[in-house]
Amino acid sequence: MNFEWTPSQESLAAGALAFAKESLSSDVIARDRDGTFSFELWKRAADFGVLGWAIPTEYGGAGHDLVTTVRMMEALGEGCQDNGLTFALGAQMWGVQTALLHFGTKEQIAKYLPRSISGEAVAAYCITEESSGSDAFHLQTTAVRDGDEYVLNGEKVLITFGPIAEFAIVFAATDPSAGRWGLSAFLADAETPGYTAHPVEDKMGLRTVPFGRVTFDGCRIPAANLLGKVGAGASIFSFSQGWERSLVLAPQLGAMARQIKEAVAFAKKRRRAGVSIGKHQAVAHPIADMHLRLETGRLLLYKTAWLQDRGLPNLMEAALTKTYLAEAFRESSLAALAIRGGDGYKTATGVERDVRDSIGGLIYGGTTDIQRNIIAGLLGL
Numbered sequence: 001m002n003f004e005w006t007p008s009q010e011s012l013a014a015g016a017l018a019f020a021k022e023s024l025s026s027d028v029i030a031r032d033r034d035g036t037f038s039f040e041l042w043k044r045a046a047d048f049g050v051l052g053w054a055i056p057t058e059y060g061g062a063g064h065d066l067v068t069t070v071r072m073m074e075a076l077g078e079g080c081q082d083n084g085l086t087f088a089l090g091a092q093m094w095g096v097q098t099a100l101l102h103f104g105t106k107e108q109i110a111k112y113l114p115r116s117i118s119g120e121a122v123a124a125y126c127i128t129e130e131s132s133g134s135d136a137f138h139l140q141t142t143a144v145r146d147g148d149e150y151v152l153n154g155e156k157v158l159i160t161f162g163p164i165a166e167f168a169i170v171f172a173a174t175d176p177s178a179g180r181w182g183l184s185a186f187l188a189d190a191e192t193p194g195y196t197a198h199p200v201e202d203k204m205g206l207r208t209v210p211f212g213r214v215t216f217d218g219c220r221i222p223a224a225n226l227l228g229k230v231g232a233g234a235s236i237f238s239f240s241q242g243w244e245r246s247l248v249l250a251p252q253l254g255a256m257a258r259q260i261k262e263a264v265a266f267a268k269k270r271r272r273a274g275v276s277i278g279k280h281q282a283v284a285h286p287i288a289d290m291h292l293r294l295e296t297g298r299l300l301l302y303k304t305a306w307l308q309d310r311g312l313p314n315l316m317e318a319a320l321t322k323t324y325l326a327e328a329f330r331e332s333s334l335a336a337l338a339i340r341g342g343d344g345y346k347t348a349t350g351v352e353r354d355v356r357d358s359i360g361g362l363i364y365g366g367t368t369d370i371q372r373n374i375i376a377g378l379l380g381l
C-alpha cells in the first residue's frame with residue numbers, strides 16, 4: 001500500500017487550491033443571501049478545466065484518474081468558500097457527465113458533452129418526484145413512444161439546476177407495468193415545447209446553486225434522445241449514482257481542512273481571562289476530532305476512488321464514504337461554529353453558512369438512511 005502522492009498530483013492539487021482561493025470565492029456572502037448562481041464563476045471553473053478533469057482525453061477532457069481528481073476536488077473545496085458551487089460542479093461531473101459518457105451514443109456525446117465540459121451549458125439530472133424520492137424507481141413520469149418521438153409527461157422536483165439547465169437527463173417509465181425494469185433515461189433539451197423549468201425555490205443551504213421543479217407536459221423529444229437502451233433507466237441511475245455517491249463530497253473534505261486551519265488560528269489568537277481558548281480541552285478536543293474526521297474521510301474517499309479507477313466493486317465503500325463525509329462535514333461545521341462563540345453565529349465569518357450547506361449532503365444522492373440501508377444490506381441484514 002502506498003500513501004504517497006506523486007509530484008504531479010501534488011502540483012495539480014496545489015494549482016487547484018490556488019486557483020479556487022483566488023478566483024472562486026468572490027461575493028459568496030451576497031450570493032448566498034440572495035440565492036443567486038454565478039455563471040461567471042461556473043465558467044471560470046470550467047475554463048480552469050474542472051468539468052473535464054475526469055473526462056478521457058479523446059472526449060476533450062484531461063483524462064485524470066479518479067484518485068487524482070478527488071484530490072483536486074478536495075483542494076478546490078478548501079480554496080473555494082462557495083460550497084454550493086463545488087457541490088454543483090461535482091453533481092454535473094458525476095451525475096450528468098457519467099451517465100452521458102457511459103451510456104450516450106457517439107452523436108449524443110458529441111452534442112452534449114463538449115458544452116458541459118466548457119461550462120457553456122449546465123445540465124440537470126431529473127429523477128426525484130413528489131411521490132418518489134428514496135424509492136426512486138417508483139416514479140410516475142411516463143415516456144410513450146409515438147413514431148420517431150417519445151412523449152414525456154410528469155413532474156420532477158428538487159432538481160439541481162432545474163430552473164436554468166440547457167438540457168436534462170430525465171428518468172421516465174416506458175413500461176409502467178414492469179416496475180424498475182420499465183424505466184428509461186432520456187436527454188431532453190429545455191427549449192423543447194412542453195418542457196417547463198419552474199422558478200428557483202428558496203432553500204436552507206447551498207443557496208448559490210439553484211434548484212426547483214421541471215415539468216413535462218406532452219413534451220415530444222426525438223427517439224434518438226433515448227439514453228442507453230429501453231428499460232435501462234434503473235441501471236443508468238444506479239451506475240451514475242454510484243459515481244456520485246463515491247465522489248461528490250470530495251470538496252467537503254477540503255472545506256473541513258479549511259475549517260481546521262481557521263479554528264486553530266482562532267483558538268490560538270482568542271484570549272479569555274488571559275489564556276488562549278485553545279488551551280482549554282473543551283476547545284482543543286473538538287478541533288482534534290475535526291482532524292480525526294478529516295483524516296478518516298480522506299481514507300474512505302481515496303479508497304473508494306481507487307476501487308472505482310480499477311473498475312472494482314465499491315458499493316459498500318461508496319455508501320460508507322457518502323454517509324461518513326456528509327455527517328463529518330455537519331459535525332465539523334457545528335464544532336467550528338461553537339469554537340468561534342458569538343462570532344461563528346455572524347454571517348460575515350462564513351461559519352454558519354458551512355453549517356447550513358452541510359445539511360444538503362445528508363439528503364442529495366440518497367439520504368444517509370438509504371446509505372445505511374445499503375451498508376446493512378451488504379452486511380447481510
Ligand SMILES: Cc1cc2nc3c(=O)[nH]c(=O)nc-3n(C[C@H](O)[C@H](O)[C@H](O)COP(=O)(O)OP(=O)(O)OC[C@H]3O[C@@H](n4cnc5c(N)ncnc54)[C@H](O)[C@@H]3O)c2cc1C
Pocket residue numbers: 124125126127128132133134135157158159160161206211360363364365366367368369370373
Ligand atoms: C440540495 C439537494 C439537491 C438535490 N438535487 C437533486 C437533483 O439534481 N436531481 C434529483 O432527481 N433529485 C435531487 N434532490 C432530491 C434528493 O435526491 C431527494 O431529496 C432524496 O433522494 C430524498 O428523497 P425525498 O426528499 O423524497 O425524501 P423521502 O424519500 O420522502 O424520505 C423522507 C425521510 O424518510 C427516510 N426514508 C425514506 N425511505 C426510507 C427507507 N426505506 N429506509 C429508511 N429511511 C427512509 C429518508 O431518509 C428521509 O429522512 C436534491 C435534494 C437536495 C436536498
